[in-house]
Amino acid sequence: MKALNINLTHKTYPIYIEKGLMNSIGEEIKKIYARKNIVIVSDKNVWRFYGDKLVENLNKSGFKVNKIVVEPGEKSKSFDVLLNIYNKLLDFGVTRGDLIIALGGGVIGDLTGFAAATFLRGIPFVQIPTSLLAQIDSSIGGKVAVDLNRGKNLVGNFYHPEAVFIDSDVLSTLDDRYLYDGMAEVIKYACIRDEKLFYRLLSYNSKEELIQNMDYIIETCCNVKKEIVERDEKDTGDRMILNFGHTIGHAIEKYFNFEKYTHGEAVALGMYSITKKSEELGLTEKGVSENIAKMLKKYNLQYEIDIENKDTILEAIGVDKKNSGKFINIIILKKIGEGFIHKIEREEINKFI
Ligand SMILES: NC(=O)c1ccc[n+]([C@@H]2O[C@H](COP(=O)([O-])OP(=O)(O)OC[C@H]3O[C@@H](n4cnc5c(N)ncnc54)[C@H](O)[C@@H]3O)[C@@H](O)[C@H]2O)c1
Numbered sequence: 001m002k003a004l005n006i007n008l009t010h011k012t013y014p015i016y017i018e019k020g021l022m023n024s025i026g027e028e029i030k031k032i033y034a035r036k037n038i039v040i041v042s043d044k045n046v047w048r049f050y051g052d053k054l055v056e057n058l059n060k061s062g063f064k065v066n067k068i069v070v071e072p073g074e075k076s077k078s079f080d081v082l083l084n085i086y087n088k089l090l091d092f093g094v095t096r097g098d099l100i101i102a103l104g105g106g107v108i109g110d111l112t113g114f115a116a117a118t119f120l121r122g123i124p125f126v127q128i129p130t131s132l133l134a135q136i137d138s139s140i141g142g143k144v145a146v147d148l149n150r151g152k153n154l155v156g157n158f159y160h161p162e163a164v165f166i167d168s169d170v171l172s173t174l175d176d177r178y179l180y181d182g183m184a185e186v187i188k189y190a191c192i193r194d195e196k197l198f199y200r201l202l203s204y205n206s207k208e209e210l211i212q213n214m215d216y217i218i219e220t221c222c223n224v225k226k227e228i229v230e231r232d233e234k235d236t237g238d239r240m241i242l243n244f245g246h247t248i249g250h251a252i253e254k255y256f257n258f259e260k261y262t263h264g265e266a267v268a269l270g271m272y273s274i275t276k277k278s279e280e281l282g283l284t285e286k287g288v289s290e291n292i293a294k295m296l297k298k299y300n301l302q303y304e305i306d307i308e309n310k311d312t313i314l315e316a317i318g319v320d321k322k323n324s325g326k327f328i329n330i331i332i333l334k335k336i337g338e339g340f341i342h343k344i345e346r347e348e349i350n351k352f353i
Pocket of ligand 1: 049072074106110130131132134137138139171181
């Protein structure tokens with residue numbers, strides 16, 4: 001089994017990557033958790049495929065299991081659902097040393113992680129990410145949060161799991177739209193840090209070939225994120241590099257009211273559009289945007305967008321919570337595999353859209 005360790009100043013924890021890992025999960029959890037009580041938090045879609053199997057497996061290893069299953073989708077990353085989780089944890093008599101498992105995509109990981117971070121001032125939790133996005137991104141790095149009506153992820157914390165268990169077999173039940181949504185973030189990692197990954201992704205000729213290589217892809221992406229998070233756990237500097245495509249991407253998501261494009265789809269548009277401009281400005285090697293376009297097309301991601309009202313996009317960027325003051329940081333590529341942070345005056349963003 002592949003294992004990466006996330007080494008932070010105050011904590012080290014493992015990420016395990018193996019096909020079929022769900023079949024031996026009880027025994028794996030036994031190695032890191034000595035008590036009996038476990039609460040699984042999941043959503044209805046994921047529970048339908050993997051819930052009973054997980055409970056059975058944990059029971060076999062001697063654990064007593066309770067479950068909390070919420071509605072699927074971003075709407076569940078709310079205070080209402082969080083409150084419901086706290087109440088259920090109280091009903092189940094959960095105490096400080098008990099364990100919570102987040103079984104699901106990024107919504108479940110963020111919501112459960114925040115519940116674990118705050119319930120009784122913090123109880124241990126484990127991530128079993130089931131969407132590609134969660135396996136390569138949201139389950140690593142310790143960011144946990146819920147949304148407010150006025151914006152996403154506005155209340156949160158940095159709170160790391162005891163371990164992350166990644167079984168790429170579960171991606172077989174994921175809708176294609178979410179698979180390719182996650183691929184946008186995979187492509188992002190390749191663009192900013194890993195030329196070899198980029199050209200391997202470009203060489204795959206079918207979904208089957210992509211799936212066959214999934215463990216290599218997941219491990220490579222986790223490694224990139226691990227290195228960046230270890231250097232800048234609290235997102236005050238270098239971690240910003242992970243925002244490649246995100247400044248414009250967030251603005252596009254917002255412009256379309258979070259209805260037309262998924263996060264990954266918007267990031268794809270953002271990566272291409274900023275690279276096209278940075279190439280024209282001579283900051284990026286020639287041909288990079290064309291390669292990105294080719295890649296995005298291959299993974300069913302739109303790369304060009306016609307925005308009638310550019311001002312609305314600029315306005316959305318202006319209120320992005322990651323930006324403050326006169327300057328903003330944007331992420332651009334020198335070439336494929338080499339991203340860097342570029343500081344510009346706020347008004348200069350015009351040139352990049
Ligand atoms: N914490 C972080 O660092 C971080 C990073 C990126 C994104 N996020 C957050 O992640 C969330 C998005 O995550 P997501 O794209 O995984 O969304 P999601 O959790 O809503 O999952 C997408 C859909 O796929 C379904 N699903 C998940 N796994 C499945 C499986 N194996 N089989 C069948 N269906 C499955 C879910 O039920 C849902 O309908 C957002 O809230 C975003 O803010 C957090």
